[in-house]
Amino acid sequence: MKTNYQIKKLDDVCEIIMGQSPASSTYNEKGEGLPFYQGKKDYGKKYPTPRVWCSLPIKIVEDADILISVRAPVGALNISKEKSCIGRGLAGLRAKEGLDQKYLWYFLKLRKKNIADLGTGSTFTAISKKHLENLEIPLPSLAEQKKIVARIEKVFAKIDEATHLRVEAQKAIAKLLPATLHEIFEEGRGGRWNEISLGDVVNKFQYGSSKKSLNSGKIPCLRMGNLQNGEIDWTNLKYAPVNEEIEKFLLKDGDVLFNRTNSPDLVGKTSIFRGTSKAVFAGYLIRIDYDKEKIIGSFLNYVLNSVYAKEFCRNIKTDGVSQSNINAQKLATFTLLLPPLSEQKKIVARLDTLSAKVRILQEAQSVQLADLKALKQSILHEAFNPSE
Numbered sequence: 001m002k003t004n005y006q007i008k009k010l011d012d013v014c015e016i017i018m019g020q021s022p023a024s025s026t027y028n029e030k031g032e033g034l035p036f037y038q039g040k041k042d043y044g045k046k047y048p049t050p051r052v053w054c055s056l057p058i059k060i061v062e063d064a065d066i067l068i069s070v071r072a073p074v075g076a077l078n079i080s081k082e083k084s085c086i087g088r089g090l091a092g093l094r095a096k097e098g099l100d101q102k103y104l105w106y107f108l109k110l111r112k113k114n115i116a117d118l119g120t121g122s123t124f125t126a127i128s129k130k131h132l133e134n135l136e137i138p139l140p141s142l143a144e145q146k147k148i149v150a151r152i153e154k155v156f157a158k159i160d161e162a163t164h165l166r167v168e169a170q171k172a173i174a175k176l177l178p179a180t181l182h183e184i185f186e187e188g189r190g191g192r193w194n195e196i197s198l199g200d201v202v203n204k205f206q207y208g209s210s211k212k213s214l215n216s217g218k219i220p221c222l223r224m225g226n227l228q229n230g231e232i233d234w235t236n237l238k239y240a241p242v243n244e245e246i247e248k249f250l251l252k253d254g255d256v257l258f259n260r261t262n263s264p265d266l267v268g269k270t271s272i273f274r275g276t277s278k279a280v281f282a283g284y285l286i287r288i289d290y291d292k293e294k295i296i297g298s299f300l301n302y303v304l305n306s307v308y309a310k311e312f313c314r315n316i317k318t319d320g321v322s323q324s325n326i327n328a329q330k331l332a333t334f335t336l337l338l339p340p341l342s343e344q345k346k347i348v349a350r351l352d353t354l355s356a357k358v359r360i361l362q363e364a365q366s367v368q369l370a371d372l373k374a375l376k377q378s379i380l381h382e383a384f385n386p387s388e
Contacts, residue, residue, distance in 0.1 A: 005140045011133035013099040018070070018129050019059050019086035026056040033057065039089030040069045040076045047081045057085030061092035066105055068093060068115075068132070072124040075115035077108055091132060099137075103145040106152055107137055110380035138384055148383050155379050159372050166369050173361045180354055181306045184347055188337045199332030201300075204289040207260075207328070208281040209249045213238035219246060220279045224259045227271040227285070230305045230355075240280045249280035254297035256288040257281055258304065260326050267324040268313030270304035272297055286328055299344040302351050303336050 010016070019038075027036065034057045035050035042048045048067065061067065061080045069076040071089040086092055093108075095101045108115070115135070119125030140148070213221045217239025226233050240246055251257075253275025259267060261284040273279070281287060290300055303309060312334050317324040339347065 005138035007136050008139045009133060010093075010135040010137055013096050013137065013139060014104060015094040015096060016129055016132050017059055017061055017065070017086070017092035017094070019088045019090040019092070021087040022054050022056055022058050022085065026054050027052050028055060029053070033085070034060065035082065035084040036087065037067065037080075037084055037090055038087035039071060040073055043067075043076060043078045046079055048078050048084075050084075054085040059086050059092075060084065061086055062094065064101060066093040066101070066108065067091075068108065070128075070132075071126045072119065072121075073116065074119040074125055074127050075108075075112040077105070077112065079105070091129070093132075098142055099139065100142060100145040100149060102149045102153075104137070106149065106380055107384055110377065110384055111135070152379060152383055156376060159376055159379075163369060163372050166365050166372065170362060170365045170369075173358055173365065176358055177351065177354060178307050180351065181302060184350075185306070185308065185337055188339055193337040193339045195335055196338050197332060198288075198334040198336060201291050201294040201338065202288055202332065203291055205328035205331060206287040206289060208283045208285045208287070209240065209245060210283045211241050211243065211245065213282060214241055215239070217241070220277065221282050222251070222257065222273075222279050222285065223282045224262050224266070224269075224284050227257060227259055227269050230271050230301055232271055232273055232279075234277070238282075246280060251275070251279050251281060251287070254292075256290065256297055256300050256304070258286040258288055258326075258331060260284060260286050260328075260331070261323055263322070264314075264317065264319060264324045267317050268304075268310065268326055270301060270309075272301040286331065288331075294341075295338065296341065296344045296348060298348045298352070302348070304334075308336075309334065 021038070022036075026033070029052060031050075031053050033053045033055035035048070036052045036054035036057070037048050037050075038052075042051060061084050063080060063082050065080045067078040067080055067086065068091050069089060070091050080092065093104065095104050115127065115131075116125075118127050118131045120127075139145075209221065213223070215238065219240045220234070220237045221240040222232060223238060225236060240249070251273045253273065255273040257271050257273060259269045261267065262269070288300065290297065313326060316330045316333070317326050
């Protein structure tokens with residue numbers, strides 16, 4: 001690290017409190033004792049959220065102490081907002097005299113990836129106290145540290161404002177397609193289109209394969225995670241075992257897949273198979289074998305991704321402990337407005353054009369958000385490496 005500032009080992013300028021897990025018998029969810037944080041799973045955007053408390057804490061951090069994850073994911077940061085107990089997945093960092101706590105926070109934000117790269121271990125990566133002690137930190141005078149922090153926070157405030165605008169733009173863009181769908185269906189009300197049940201235009205609802213998927217193979221087995229935004233996501237694939245049932249579950253171009261079991265928020269998501277590759281589908285999905293003389297697959301896909309369909313799913317789902325379910329019998333009762341095939345084609349063309357524009361706009365916003373995130377790292381790098 002090139003710098004005009006003197007370099008100090010973190011151990012020289014910072015108190016390091018390595019976490020230690022108390023006896024599990026001292027844990028509770030009643031708020032008795034101190035909040036107990038065990039790792040990144042307890043983190044919020046900047047401050048952790050208590051889920052468990054400990055009546056006999058061993059290792060304690062104070063308000064404003066920095067929390068750093070020392071087990072995978074190594075280097076993740078939060079700030080304690082009250083006196084708390086920490087487990088072995090975390091360490092607490094408290095600046096000594098001569099080191100500004102916010103200066104330390106921003107330095108660690110800059111070095112997060114470097115710290116993560118120190119992790120060792122075959123089952124999960126971790127760093128030791130020695131790794132933290134040996135971290136080198138550039139140390140100007142305390143007055144200069146405060147000036148650096150002030151400059152960083154001034155620029156970061158502007159970046160955060162720009163980020164907020166990009167996020168709001170993303171939300172607005174995401175509403176374009178649902179709003180257009182709503183407009184189309186409102187136009188079709190009043191007797192122009194027939195109101196039918198989904199079962200009226202479906203030949204068969206078919207559940208997917210119950211066979212256990214494999215990590216490798218020749219034919220992908222699409223699962224609920226592969227249904228994204230009305231299309232098939234070909235990442236994170238599992239594969240079908242070779243057996244006589246493969247032909248039974250092979251997907252055809254235009255097949256519509258409905259996710260019958262998932263979390264309460266995601267159950268009912270739907271995608272259309274475009275036939276670009278050979279694939280089968282897993283048991284948590286339903287193939288909707290629709291009557292092509294009555295309804296177009298892409299039109300059905302848009303309808304089942306509409307606000308109306310999502311509301312229907314919320315109302316008829318059966319909730320379990322952590323997952324919800326919608327069976328084929330319930331799905332068949334979904335009511336929709338059905339225009340003639342010629343009008344369906346026009347609607348699909350209109351929505352396809354809009355979808356393409358939405359994707360372009362969303363990608364542009366994503367690029368800008370990534371650029372803003374990278375800009376923060378650039379600002380930090382400049383702040384802690386003034387001589388470069």
